């Protein structure tokens with residue numbers, strides 16, 4: 001499972017990840033090029049972080 005989130009939705013992304021996968025989330029900051037092409041899963045802001053299990 002992969003969740004992209006902006007600064008405002010990092011907490012929400014982490015909570016959702018733990019609730020759905022029951023595993024420990026790893027938060028990764030996206031590269032500059034990924035930030036430009038990725039949107040937050042919760043709003044229209046650019047994605048800054050990826051929540052995933054590896």
Ligand SMILES: [Zn+2]
Pocket residue numbers: 005006007008009040041042043044045
């Ligand atoms: Zn957002």
